Amino acid sequence: MTRSVRRTRRMLQLAGAGAAALMALSACSSSDGDSSPKSGTSTAASPKLSGTVTVFAAASLKESFTTLGKEFEQQHPGTKVTFNFGGSDTLAASITGGAPADVFAAASPKTMAIVTGKKDAVGTPATFVRNQLEIATLPGNPDKVSSLKDLTKPGLKVVLCDKTVPCGAAAQKALDASELKLTPASYEQDVKSALTKVELKEADAAVVYKTDVKSAGGKVEGVEFPESAQAINDYPIVLLKNAPNAETAKAFIALVQSADGQKVLSRAGFLKP
Incomplete structure (x- = not known):
């Protein structure tokens, strides 16, 4: 083989190697580009609440x-x-x-x-x-209230939430289910006001929520009644x-x-x- 032919073959081999290197570099660049966030996505953290x-x-x-x-x-x-x-x-x-x-x-x-x-x-x-209703009485339940019907006893001072308030509407629903009529000493604008009447001994009992009786601790005593299951809010x-x-x-x-x-x-x- 002549020196001229060998030189030509060597040049072709080098050219092929260079093309391969360029292709590899291009592929690498393309791969690096794919690792970046896609259009329309974000890696930013959620904005801080304030x-x-x-x-x-x-x-x-x-x-x-x-x-x-x-x-x-x-x-x-x-x-x-x-x-x-x-x-x-x-x-x-x-x-x-x-x-x-x-x-x-x-x-x-x-x-x-x-x-x-x-x-x-x-x-x-x-x-x-x-939430479910419960009767709140004075500590120790001195009037021996054991049922919703007991609230209709003559002389017992009972307060209810106003009928437009959810606790009042639920109480009325329970009374209707029991076919009981109760004329309260007062209607209160919210359940905490009704509970406070008992806590301050301005009322003997009130129909409130179980959660309110629990939050009052020893200031009142709770009496459950089955009709409350028909008036859960x-x-x-x-x-x-x-x-x-x-x-x-x-x-x-x-x-x-x-x-x-x-x-x-x-x-x-x-x-x-």
Whole structure:
């Protein structure tokens, strides 16, 4: 083989090796490009929650929601949860009247419907707990109240929640189921007001929720009655349409519905949804 032929073959081999190297480099670059985020995806962390969340909640949720509010603030530094507790009907009227709020937690679907009916809520309200009625009497139960019928005894001073309030509507439902007529000493605007009447010995008994009897500790004595099973209230929660702090509000609702939130509510005496 001549020197010229060998030189030509050597040049062709070098050219082939160079092309192979270029192809490998190109493949490597293509592979590196595939490892980057695809168009439309993001690897950024969720935005940090901040600001104040205003929660309008049924009076019977006061103790458990206050605990959850503190827990939420610890989990998300820079946030603050403020509450407006009261009768669900009054809160609903405030919301539809334009009161600024992020979250509404009602003690009945009926009162929640006041808000959803005005299209002041986002999405469908979710039931997060249920609650059952119980009779609250003076410590030691001096009047020997053992049934719903006992509340109709002459001379016994009994208070009920107003019929427009979920606890009052539930009490009336239980009375109707038992075919009992009861004229209370007063109708109270929310369940805590009814309970306070007994705590202050301004009333002998009140029909409230089990959770309220439990939160009162030794200030009252609870008496269960079977008719309460026919008047259990579902508690719905929802994000409000014009929520000033929607993202943080969603996170608070998520906490309420979470396993940790349900533990707090169960300890307070609420029933699972």
